[in-house]
Amino acid sequence: MTLELDDLRVRTLGECRYDSPFAEMLATKKTSPHYVHEDDRVLVDDTVSVLLGRGAPIERLPSLEAAGPRRKVYFDPAATSVGIVTCGGLCPGLNDVIRGIVQELTEHYHVAHIYGFRNGYAGLTRQHRERVVELDLHAVRDINNDGGTILGSSRGDQDAEEMVDTLVELGIDVLFVIGGDGSMRGAMKITKEIDARGLDVAVVGVPKTIDNDLPYTDQSFGFQTAFAQATEFIASVFVESQAAENGVGIVKLMGRHSGFIACYAALSNNDADVVLIPEVPFVLDGPDGLLARVEEHVRRHGQVVVVVAEGAGQELLEQEGRTTDASGNAKLGDIGLFLKEKLTEHLTEAGLPPTVRYLDPSYAIRSVAANAYDSVYCVRLAHAAVHAGMAGRTDTVVVRWRRRFVHIPMRLITSHRNQVDPDGDLWMSVLEATGQPASFGG
Numbered sequence: 001m002t003l004e005l006d007d008l009r010v011r012t013l014g015e016c017r018y019d020s021p022f023a024e025m026l027a028t029k030k031t032s033p034h035y036v037h038e039d040d041r042v043l044v045d046d047t048v049s050v051l052l053g054r055g056a057p058i059e060r061l062p063s064l065e066a067a068g069p070r071r072k073v074y075f076d077p078a079a080t081s082v083g084i085v086t087c088g089g090l091c092p093g094l095n096d097v098i099r100g101i102v103q104e105l106t107e108h109y110h111v112a113h114i115y116g117f118r119n120g121y122a123g124l125t126r127q128h129r130e131r132v133v134e135l136d137l138h139a140v141r142d143i144n145n146d147g148g149t150i151l152g153s154s155r156g157d158q159d160a161e162e163m164v165d166t167l168v169e170l171g172i173d174v175l176f177v178i179g180g181d182g183s184m185r186g187a188m189k190i191t192k193e194i195d196a197r198g199l200d201v202a203v204v205g206v207p208k209t210i211d212n213d214l215p216y217t218d219q220s221f222g223f224q225t226a227f228a229q230a231t232e233f234i235a236s237v238f239v240e241s242q243a244a245e246n247g248v249g250i251v252k253l254m255g256r257h258s259g260f261i262a263c264y265a266a267l268s269n270n271d272a273d274v275v276l277i278p279e280v281p282f283v284l285d286g287p288d289g290l291l292a293r294v295e296e297h298v299r300r301h302g303q304v305v306v307v308v309a310e311g312a313g314q315e316l317l318e319q320e321g322r323t324t325d326a327s328g329n330a331k332l333g334d335i336g337l338f339l340k341e342k343l344t345e346h347l348t349e350a351g352l353p354p355t356v357r358y359l360d361p362s363y364a365i366r367s368v369a370a371n372a373y374d375s376v377y378c379v380r381l382a383h384a385a386v387h388a389g390m391a392g393r394t395d396t397v398v399v400r401w402r403r404r405f406v407h408i409p410m411r412l413i414t415s416h417r418n419q420v421d422p423d424g425d426l427w428m429s430v431l432e433a434t435g436q437p438a439s440f441g442g
């Protein structure tokens, strides 16, 4: 998708007429290496070749609106009510974002009401809207120390008309959606219904997922905490495999159709000998196949550690009867157990009867509280989301792009899935660290 400048302009509900509580602080601010003025923009591209290839004058190059406080805001803070909803899979940092939004709105904007919807978009339906909670500083005091989300989450489609009825009934001016690709599609559906009714309601997204499968953002919050958790499990099977003859350690990691968690976790403690991800298909059999290569490694080193992303090798598994989850996400076949069985069989037949240590941490890497890095990232995203919403930005997602906090149109974050590039430098690092071949039998 070739991005043009006009594809990157975010929607705003109208002119900002109210003084912002940050007006005085912003009076002397100007763009620097550490700050982007609200009237400035952040370039999308960062290499000379790509910029030259655009063949456009600077002012026409694809660029993004800066996030952050404005001198003027669209909503009158004292008369503004907002809603917060967390959707999809759990992710470290959800509570940090909720707390950051509540703190910013309460301490700086002094808004009238902050409502939290329970259990994802289901909380905005007629059946559940009564369970909405009013949030204040006390309600969020130390929630950032806990994993999960105090609001609860869910999957599954909900009726946009019912959800917008709830927003109208509660007099919500800004809805903050903290979620992944599915949640952002849900937010766009809500925005469409808001537009159809000609309502003055902003919808602002905070991108969330441990999978890091969202484009146009450096990384999704929670991803760093999740892969750091995963590292512990790889270290465990490494120790186990070292202490046994023909020790085979296998760890299967979440990430859906993207292999970022597997790559970063494997690089983190650098103990993996093989990393398998959805983006790089592999063949089991044949002289260059995975089985032969693992046999060679075990014969030479006496052990092997395999890190496999849950979405890898799906084409090798039974396709019959494949189902989806309530949100329409494909349910994955268990590549971990499949590999455990195939490696055990092959090594036994090769006269290297293995001692296999298999770990599938699954939810253990996403149900924890955010680490310090993600906690900082979350609170800064929360601030950016509040400033965007109060400035009347809508159908907008706040992201960090090339380390700058910026606004992107919501449709961009659902335009495609962010995946590991087999020709990129991350995968090159994995090949260098593991010593594995560029492909197994491919």
Ligand SMILES: Nc1ncnc2c1ncn2[C@@H]1O[C@H](COP(=O)(O)OP(=O)(O)OP(=O)(O)O)[C@@H](O)[C@H]1O
Pocket: 087, 088, 089, 090, 091, 120, 121, 154, 155, 156, 157, 158, 179, 180, 181, 182, 183, 184, 185, 186, 187, 189, 208, 209, 210, 211, 327, 328, 329
């Ligand atoms: N294609 C879609 N169109 C409209 N709404 C959607 C769509 N997909 C998902 N949603 C809504 O978004 C919510 C969350 O979506 P989903 O379960 O896919 O998780 P997610 O936001 O992608 O997060 P994660 O990937 O981290 O699990 C669903 O409950 C559903 O209401």
Ligand SMILES: O=P(O)(O)OC[C@H]1O[C@](O)(CO)[C@@H](O)[C@@H]1O
Pocket: 088, 089, 090, 155, 180, 209, 210, 211, 254, 255, 256, 310, 325, 366
């Ligand atoms: O939460 P569920 O429905 O079990 O789905 C698990 C999926 O959610 C995620 O944790 C986030 O999308 C994926 O990594 C994983 O495959």
Ligand SMILES: [Mg+2]
Pocket: 088, 180, 181, 182, 209
């Ligand atoms: Mg998703």
